[in-house]
Structures are given as structure tokens and as C-alpha cells.
Amino acid sequence: MPQRQLNGRFALYPIKRKVITVTSKRVFISYSSLDKPTADKICELLEDQGVDCWIAPRNVLPGAKYAESIVLAIEQSSAVVLLFSSHSNKSEQVLNEVERAVSKKKPIFTLKISQASLSTELEYFISRRQWLDATQS
Numbered sequence: 001m002p003q004r005q006l007n008g009r010f011a012l013y014p015i016k017r018k019v020i021t022v023t024s025k026r027v028f029i030s031y032s033s034l035d036k037p038t039a040d041k042i043c044e045l046l047e048d049q050g051v052d053c054w055i056a057p058r059n060v061l062p063g064a065k066y067a068e069s070i071v072l073a074i075e076q077s078s079a080v081v082l083l084f085s086s087h088s089n090k091s092e093q094v095l096n097e098v099e100r101a102v103s104k105k106k107p108i109f110t111l112k113i114s115q116a117s118l119s120t121e122l123e124y125f126i127s128r129r130q131w132l133d134a135t136q137s
Helices: 033-047 066-075 084-088 092-103 120-126
Strands: 003-006 010-017 018-022 026-032 079-084 108-112 132-134
Touching: 003 026, 003 092, 010 084, 026 033, 033 079, 066 092, 066 120, 092 108, 092 120, 108 120
Parallel strands: 026 079, 079 108, 108 132
Antiparallel strands: 003 010, 010 018
16 A cells, blocks of 8 residues: 655555545544534543544545545544443444444543433443543532
8 A cells, every 4th residue: 555754644545545644543533423512622632642533524534435534544543532422322423433443443442421321232332341431520
């Protein structure tokens, strides 16, 4: 696969002139669009600590296929940060992202941002994993 140096990082060209930056510290942030302000804040906090984040829609290139971009980003990330809330608990897109992460054997770090009960579908994928609870002050 062709590579070139881009801002001190390597860029890969997996499909038709689309550049996907790959770093060993990249995390994919999975969240419901209804929790976007919180997701953006978590992304900012992680990036301030030197962790490269991939978050939609920010990192979806113009004209790129949305689902394909997400699958490639999960594949090329070292881990997934799941923002768990009542909204993400009901989100089919979040469930798809978590399923892809599990199938690719990516570590999933769940950050609980609301007091929602875990849906049966998400429970199947993440119930045995450690959680961070951000709901208590």
C-alpha cells in the first residue's frame, strides 16, 4: 500500500485518493449525535493530552462514503472510546460501531455520561468490559 510522510505521520491511501492518517495513539470516538457537545469536549481533552482522535463528522472527508469512512477509521484506530448515554444506548449507528470494534478486536473504553440502563444489544458487546463513570460529581 502506498505511503508518504505527512506532518510527521504516515498517511495511507487505501482507496481512491482518500488519505487516512494512521497513528499508534489514535482512538475512535463513538457517540450519539444527540451527545455531540460532550463528544467534542472529550475529543478536545484527549487531543490536549496528545491522543489523536477520529470523530465523525469532523474526520469524514468531503465526498467520502460515510459508512466506509467509519469502518476504515475503526480498523485503523488502536482503541474505541464509547460515550454511553441514554441516547447512544438507543442508537443503531453506535451499535454498528461497537460491533465493528469488537469484530476487529479493538479495546473499547466506555465512558458513562448518563444513568441509563444498558440495552440488551449493547450488553452483549460491552458488559464484561471496564467502565469509567462520569455521572457522579
